[in-house]
Amino acid sequence: MIRLVHGLANNNQQSFSDFYDTYAPRLWGIILLAKLPTAQSETILINTLKKAWQQVNQQILPVKPTFVSLLSLAYREGLPREFVKASLPPNPTxxxxxxxxxxxxxxxxxxxxxxxxxxxxxxxxxxxxxxxxxxxxxxxxxxxxxxxxxxxxxxxxxxxxxxxxxxxxxxxxxxxxxxxxxxxxxxxxxxxxxxxxxxxxxxxxxxxxxxxxxxxxxxxxxxxxxxxxxxxxxxxxxxxxxxxxxx
Known part of the structure; x- marks a missing residue:
């Protein structure tokens, strides 16, 4: 899976490696909590990182996007909403x-x-x-x-x-x-x-x-x-x- 993800880096391998090391472990841990089939879990991770990386390169996202923005992308890729919400802080009250x-x-x-x-x-x-x-x-x-x-x-x-x-x-x-x-x-x-x-x-x-x-x-x-x-x-x-x- 790591080879597949790093394949998204194209010619900017080092920058993407830093991006991957920063966000992938935490995001993968949340995805695993959903107990989805392995192939589906890997697809969510890969597609989320791919879209986030594309948006960083297009300057739609800043170079260091918030983890909230990655959770939003992961939700669109199929991460159940209850695991998205569980990864956010509770309401102030x-x-x-x-x-x-x-x-x-x-x-x-x-x-x-x-x-x-x-x-x-x-x-x-x-x-x-x-x-x-x-x-x-x-x-x-x-x-x-x-x-x-x-x-x-x-x-x-x-x-x-x-x-x-x-x-x-x-x-x-x-x-x-x-x-x-x-x-x-x-x-x-x-x-x-x-x-x-x-x-x-x-x-x-x-x-x-x-x-x-x-x-x-x-x-x-x-x-x-x-x-x-x-x-x-x-x-x-x-x-x-x-x-x-x-x-």
Missing amino acids: AMPSSANRYPLDKTVQVLIAGCSLDDQALFTQSLKASMPRVEITFSSGIDQALVHLRTSFLNSTNLPRLLLLTLSESDTQIDWQLLHQIKTSYRLLPIVLIGTEQQAAMAPKAYDLGITSFLVKPPDLDEWKEELALLSKYWLTIASLPNQQRN
Whole structure:
């Protein structure tokens, strides 16, 4: 199996070897817990690493992707969802207070730009499942997101600690100047850009401007719900979001 996996490296053997050594053992351990047939388990591992490596090379994923993103890919390849969920930290309400990233009475502001009404409902459900006291603001697009950030700063209200920027399916470009302006004015603000597989070609330029990650939105609704659950758990229960200060 190792020879098969390393065969994916093509001409970049050393880099892929490092990638494999970093992620394969932990992912393989989770896959084994599912007690699937050996051939199926190996297929899940190989296909997951293959797609992750391709997305790293295409700069859809960062050079050191989060393990959450690999679990998401493994789920698409057939890893049962209960083993994906079991590999994530529990909800904050079930964790000791010392392990919470934020106190249970702490409010975290999240700004979401450009998503449809249907996705607004899904975002709200997923984010509040991970942190009930999250405050979500929706804006129509990146221009209104910048207006909201400026208004929050001028009014001395709490700035958002996470920006989720979604692309509509018809978008072939985004306003790179506005994105650059947000990143230079609010340099600590994590930005997750969300688009279709066809829009993933924008990822390299977006990373160059300083976005935190690019998430490919799956066409299947159930898969999209799982992606949002993973996204919410990562940003609200695993990552430590910085307090925003404008330059």
